[in-house]
């Protein structure tokens with residue numbers, strides 16, 4: 001994609017590496033060049049241009065003052081910290097707008113085939129810092145703020161992140177938006193503008209407490225509301241069959257409620273390119289016509305209630321891992337945003353096309369998991385009921401439009417909706433699902449005559465027990481491509497979860513291994529490493545992560561290794577300060593930082609990690625002279641509010657920390673800490689400061705993982721199972737640079753099939769027995785022997801995730817880690833090689849694969865000259 005490269009400094013956007021955090025601290029540099037280039041460009045026109053578009057420190061400073069005064073109605077002396085944050089954010093946003101508007105114009109004029117990413121979650125993280133990196137004005141912004149007596153870091157700290165997602169799936173959507181823009185792919189992200197995102201996690205007495213996430217409380221400078229882009233969404237009611245003027249069979253949907261979706265738009269700029277794509281999130285409001293109706297008949301309060309009920313739809317993000325029963329609102333949310341998105345696509349398409357027969361050539365729509373899969377039925381409804389197409393052509397268009405990404409192998413996470421609930425919320429869609437199913441099963445019976453069992457397994461309706469709609473089946477049938485998110489995951493999908501579909505349509509299956517954006521997860525959060533890499537191999541790696549390969553020879557360079565350690569050391573000091581500030585635990589930056597951060601879940605096995613910590617503690621107590629590598633074991637992650645065992649694991653971590661961290665006998669050898677409220681903002685010290693990355697899920701359970709990539713890209717070595725993308729990471733970095741342990745996915749399956757008896761491990765392994773006994777002895781829980789009993793008994797009697805089966809291998813592998821850590825040079829070499837060989841795990845590579853194999857879209861680079869604002 002060489003043509004995507006713009007000609008560097010000559011473009012006037014500053015040199016490509018200019019403005020990366022940390023660059024300004026290079027001795028031979030002060031960012032002057034970039035500032036002058038920016039100043040020339042921005043300052044070329046009237047002062048109005050300058051204040052909206054200028055990229056020099058001077059222009060940014062003037063713009064800041066201008067925004068403070070004219071947008072916020074404040075002057076410097078009385079401005080609050082939030083005012084200052086907003087003034088800088090608006091200043092940066094102004095600079096995105098020219099790209100954004102030009103991009104939209106250019107896509108429109110060129111009628112580009114557009115990727116529409118449908119996702120119920122976007123875990124974006126703070127915008128300000130990322131946009132400074134993207135625009136290349138980090139140093140200029142810092143200088144502008146300094147000249148005003150302000151500290152850029154303090155302003156960055158003010159931003160409340162839009163936490164519109166639970167974890168990996170939502171963050172992947174955000175990384176993909178970044179890569180789509182950077183690769184100049186015409187794309188729109190569609191989702192929900194939740195008023196409350198994922199809850200904030202507070203810790204009280206070692207327990208998780210959920211706090212409402214009021215991210216919009218102080219305003220959101222990055223979004224533009226579009227009250228005129230308002231689309232009606234029907235809910236409930238009944239259907240009426242009938243005939244149209246031409247005598248054709250038509251169904252009318254008579255809803256009992258109508259809500260309105262309002263578009264809120266956020267620009268997603270690509271890294272150092274002219275493209276800035278659109279993220280369009282929908283907010284639910286009452287449909288006016290309904291208000292007035294009630295008002296006219298005198299039911300004013302009824303109308304208000306209606307309004308409140310409508311607005312509820314985009315109120316709150318559902319935490320995952322919660323029981324799904326009866327969550328009508330969740331289904332309404334899913335349908336709401338999907339219907340808005342598809343109506344919006346239809347609206348845009350009809351601006352330049354006569355009808356919808358070419359819809360699938362205009363759009364490639366990706367279903368991010370099953371959450372948006374009702375889109376299959378909704379597009380059929382729009383095409384057939386609203387736009388008068390016949391079923392057959394409509395079905396052809398639908399199947400060519402959609403592609404589906406599966407993100408989980410856990411059977412309990414595969415979405416189904418009780419038929420009764422589905423029909424009550426979406427009566428017309430239930431009919432459409434039945435019709436899709438009838439035709440689909442006819443085909444199945446034609447291909448496999450007499451195989452009724454197969455038809456039952458493939459059916460969109462699960463007839464066992466309470467009848468329910470299988471959303472993954474709807475997504476598979478309605479899509480032309482189905483993909484898993486790591487090689488192993490895709491193989492297991494084909495073999496188990498979606499086996500029947502794979503037998504039917506092997507050509508529909510693809511693997512696209514996940515990736516992460518190096519802009520946010522390296523350049524932004526790790527300025528020290530960014531500077532070192534850029535000095536060593538230039539700045540090309542930020543857009544082309546395979547360039548990291550060029551580091552390989554440097555692994556043999558002792559001076560470079562020393563530099564590498566110095567950078568890691570500084571990052572560990574910063575993390576240590578953060579741990580002390582936010583968890584109240586003082587840790588030694590020289591110790592091995594052993595880190596597990598992710599949602600708390602039994603399959604991710606944070607409790608296996610805790611068993612190791614307790615093992616180390618007991619070894620040290622038994623033999624105070626033991627020569628153990630000093631370790632700091634760090635955890636972070638949220639538990640679903642209703643997932644009691646996950647919450648108990650958080651309590652367990654705190655309880656163990658409470659005992660270990662005050663015990664003088666292990667002082668300086670072992671520390672445990674839990675950082676509260678893990679989110680995109682709070683990860684910024686964690687990945688750069690980690691030595692060891694814990695990726696220890698039960699093999700066959702983690703679809704991919706993306707945290708594993710963020711750690712390795714920041715120079716941590718991985719201890720992990722052969723699960724998800726770990727398999728490919730290990731292949732890439734070399735097995736000698738990866739700590740592997742545990743059962744394979746096949747071994748896990750056969751263990752369970754053979755009748756796994758976890759208690760056998762307890763009986764056979766004295767150390768394990770000692771650890772589990774300690775957990776129920778009360779010695780780790782202020783004398784309360786009952787507190788952790790449910791956890792321990794669960795492990796002894798069931799242990800569905802084979803914690804006890806993998807315990808010995810894990811603990812022994814950690815001894816290997818200790819041995820490797822003592823060889824400082826060897827560890828550093830492995831750390832460098834990890835980074836050098838991780839290029840494949842950029843989300844840019846993932847997006848290129850989607851474009852090539854699934855979407856068939858081409859880049860459409862937007863010219864990088866700034867548009868003159870209309871005068």
Ligand code: NBG
Pocket residue numbers: 167168169170172369407408413485514702703704705706724
């Ligand atoms: C998650 C998987 C992760 C994977 C992300 C992104 C869901 C349903 N799935 O392993 O658990 O990395 O998706 O693909 O959140």
